[in-house]
Amino acid sequence: MxxxxxxxxxxxxxxxxxxxxxxxxxxxxxxxxxxxxxxxxxxQAITELGYTRNRAARALKTTRSSLIGMLTDGSALFGPAETTTAIESAAREAGYSVLLTTVGAHDDCEREIGAELLGSGADGVLVVAAHEGMVPAVAAVARSTPVVAVSAQAPRAPGVEVVGVDQQLGALQVIEHLARTGARSVVHAAGPQDWFDARARLEGFEHAVELHGLDGTVVGPGDWTPRAGYDLANDLVREGLPDAIFAANDMMAIGVLHALHEHRLRIPEDVAVVGFDNTLGAEFQVPSLTTVSQPFADLGRLALQRLLCLLEGHELPPGTPSTLPPRLVVRRSTRPERTH
Amino acid sequence: MxxxxxxxxxxxxxxxxxxxxxxxxxxxxxxxxxxxxxxxxxxQAITELGYTRNRAARALKTTRSSLIGMLTDGSALFGPAETTTAIESAAREAGYSVLLTTVGAHDDCEREIGAELLGSGADGVLVVAAHEGMVPAVAAVARSTPVVAVSAQAPRAPGVEVVGVDQQLGALQVIEHLARTGARSVVHAAGPQDWFDARARLEGFEHAVELHGLDGTVVGPGDWTPRAGYDLANDLVREGLPDAIFAANDMMAIGVLHALHEHRLRIPEDVAVVGFDNTLGAEFQVPSLTTVSQPFADLGRLALQRLLCLLEGHELPPGTPSTLPPRLVVRRSTRPERTH
DNA sequence: TGCTTCAATGTGAACGTTACCATTCGGGGC
DNA sequence: GCCCCGAATGGTAACGTTCACATTGAAGCA
Known part of the structure; x- marks a missing residue:
């Protein structure tokens, strides 16, 4: 050597x-x-020698690590991967590196993760896919470090800023679309209720259903996976189908579609199906899936921008939103709206 | 303040x-x-004060940052997210943190990314979803830092160790299955050829097809997305369908399925379809998708283990593989094998 | 008792950088 | 020709750790 x-x-x-x-x-x-x-x-000397600044020394002297911690649920990488990517590239542009910390959905993560984040020396922390189990850890971190959460309504811990997509509005858009296309009864296949997003979608569903006088029922909760959607849909087939099924995310919607196909039901004629997220495959399901598109990339950038403001003490540009609107994407898994 | x-x-x-x-x-x-x-x-004093070691000072003194750089293609987070997660948790267990660096597939990333990785002060680097464009950057990094790539056959840069799933074997398993179920002509909808995995699957396809005396054709390359599969399948419908279509990954396979459905073709009777990756939704496509399952999590752990050996100078446990076998998962998008 | 020995703890220096203050040097105004 | 000023650069100390060595104190043994 x-x-x-x-x-x-x-x-x-x-x-x-x-x-x-x-x-x-x-x-x-x-x-x-x-x-x-x-x-x-x-x-010239720098390039000749291939010199790069020693990050550790710099961090030691300045007491700033130029590191941003990103806490995310492992399974979430499947969905809002775009958020992750957007955050990382925006961070790089601003001179920060991203420290990734994933947590299993069912980990007893409080102690360990909190310590990990604290010990990492990150200047700030971004929480990407927020569920209940993270709250204690996040709250602990927030006492000594700026934290921004990307979440529906958020780990309401003191000192935690929140940036998110208006999940309730998304649910409302879904229900309105279903109502306009003739649905009278709608079932919501709910997501895991310890996830803030899942809860917000459920609440949005309930409000919207009441608002439009529909017959709304909730089944589940599922765990975001296709299998959960599949099982819930099978139950529904047995016990009586509604006019439409609104799944908590696209993966569950995919499971729903599969179950309906197995029973030779026609979509959307017999049952309409809606998902949430507009993930990569949604458009090419059979039939293509009506869903709610979330601006994941914008969300990531927005969250990072907020965190940077916190870190560097400058003001947020006025008019910067903290909530972004989702967008309903109508495809073939729901009946067409009348275009009189 | x-x-x-x-x-x-x-x-x-x-x-x-x-x-x-x-x-x-x-x-x-x-x-x-x-x-x-x-x-x-x-x-007791430590817990009372909530003391955590200052990472920067420690790194400065020991000249080891306890940081592992993870270079990955942004779009890849959709697929092998499991790899990422497995790496992160294994790294944490070993006392390392993971620095995430994503790169757009078409970025001209050579200079910037190389500098980023070098400047990050990581003790070692893991390259997760490898494509050609990363090679210069990776090679540059490898001159001063241990690098392990998770890849088919790898950025053959000096000093880069490679851990991967045997993509060619996967392709072979697919072709054998198709041959056993009566297919005579098979089309491979290839993936982007600047990705090592895509190239290996293509080569595996060509070898296997020759080996079994099938009529093999390659179309594409696509770009891993469902739309690419959709477009390629539409072309095929127009120009004449084979007995089976082997898509470079599940996403492209999903697009293929969609196109075939639009043309009211029966799957697998009219055309069989196979994917690659066994991503979360594959089982619940219509019909459920025959595909090749990759042990993503094992792969991540294996890669990290190798990197740690490099970093800490101890020997790899004898018998540790550098290539993992994939596993064919037969579902309903291909004809059933005769179970005589 | 006096010497050695070892276990337990303390002291000084250094890692590579940045903040702060000191120094040098050339030029302009009187 | 003197002083002063500012621009450009150099020197010193310190960030919080770890390493190598020094010190302490009690036990072991003649």
Whole structure:
């Protein structure tokens, strides 16, 4: 093995460029105040040596790690993967790196995750797919670190800002569409109620159903998976079908479709089906799935922007929303609206 | 604002426990050599103050960051999300945190990403969904940092170890199954050829088809999305259908199914369809999708294990595989095998 | 008792950077 | 020609840890 080929430090760059390491630091941090020819000399030395700043030393001295912790449920990576990606690239652009912490949905994660996040030294934390089990950990972290949650209504812990898509509005759009297309009875195949999003969708469903005088029933809760939708739909087939089934997410809707097909039911003629999320495959289900599209990427960027404001102390641009509207995407799994 | 409520340091813990900071360090790093009563005193002080080690200082002194960089394609989070999750939790268990770096499939990512990874100070790097565009960046990183790639055959850059699922074997299993169920002509709807996995599946297809004397054709390449599968299948319907269509991944297979349904073709009677990945929704497509299941979670753990060996210099347990076998999952989108 | 020995703990220095203050140097105003 | 000023750069200290070594104290043994 090589005798520890130590990465070059500022001192190495400095001696190569014939300046002091302080000048190197200045070239990196406030290039404006160093004379152009010195600056280019230093920059050349930097590229020649392949120098990169030692992150640890920098963090130690500045007490800022340039790290953002991202706490997310493992299973959630399937759905809002776009949020994750958007956050990461926006963070990179702002000079931060993203520290990923996943948590199993059913982990007893309070102690461990909280400690992990705290110990990670992140400047701020983003909670991406929020469920009840995360709340204690998040609350603990929030006492010493800025936290922004991407969530329906949020881990209402003190110090936690929330950015989200209006899930209730999404549910309302679904119900209105179903009402307009002639549905009288609607069943909501609910998601796991320890997830904030699932709860918000359920509440939205109940309000909307009442508002429109529909016959609304809730079954479940399921666990976001196709199998849950499949099982719930089979139960419904046995016990009597409504005009429409509104699944808590696309995966459950896929399971619902499958069960209905097995029973040779026609969609949407016998039953209409609606999902939520507009995930990648939704458009190509059979029939293509009417669903609610969430602006996952915008959401990620928005959350990061908010966190950066918290971290760097500047104001949020006025008019920045904290809630984004979802968008109903009508496809073939529901009856067409009359286009008189 | 509070006047910078500095987090407690070892010195704070030490003075509270009435020992020197060195003793605190020892309690944390080699508890065995400090007297039990001192140890408990220190530990109590630690919990009372909510002390956590300053990661930056530790990294600075030890020249190890306890960070593992994970480079992945953004779109890949949809598929092998399990790999990501498995890696993260295994890493946490081993005392490492995961730094996430995503890259758009079509980014001109060479310079930027390479610099990012290098500058991140990660002790090692894991490349999760490998495509051609990553190679320069990965090669650059590999010169100064251990790199393990999770990939078919890999960015063959010097110093990059590879762990993967045997994609060719998967393709072979598919073709054998199709041959046994009476298919004579098979079309492969290929994936993007700058992805190593896609290329391996294509090659596996070609070998297997020749081996079994089938009439094999390749169409595409597609871009992993359902729409690509949909478009390719529509072309096929127009130009003449084979007995079976083998899509490069499940998403493309979903698009294929959709197109076939639109043309009122029966699956598998008129055309059989096979996917790859066994993603969450595959079982509940209509009909349920025959596909190749990849042990994503095992793969993630394996990759991390390899990287840790590289990092910490110990030997890989003998008999540890570097290639995992996939498993064909036969469902209803292909004809049943004769069970004589 | 006096010496060695070892276990337990303390002290000093260093990791690579940035904040702060000191120094140098050339030029403009009197 | 003197002083002062500001621009450019250099030097020193400190962030919180860990490593290597120094110190302490009690036990073991002649």
């Amino acid at each position: 090589d005798p520890a080929p130590r990465r070059p430090s500022m001192a190495d760059v400095a001696s190569r460029a014939g300046v002091s390491y302080q000048t190197v630091s200045r070239v990196l941090n406030e290039p404006g105040i160093v004379r152009p020819d010195t600056r280019t000399r230093v920059q | 509070d006047p910078a409520p500095r987090r407690p340091s070892m010195a704070d813990v030490a003075s509270r426990a009435g020992v020197s900071y060195q003793t605190v360090s020892r309690v944390l790093n080699e508890p065995g050599i400090v007297r039990p009563d001192t140890r408990t005193r220190v530990q």
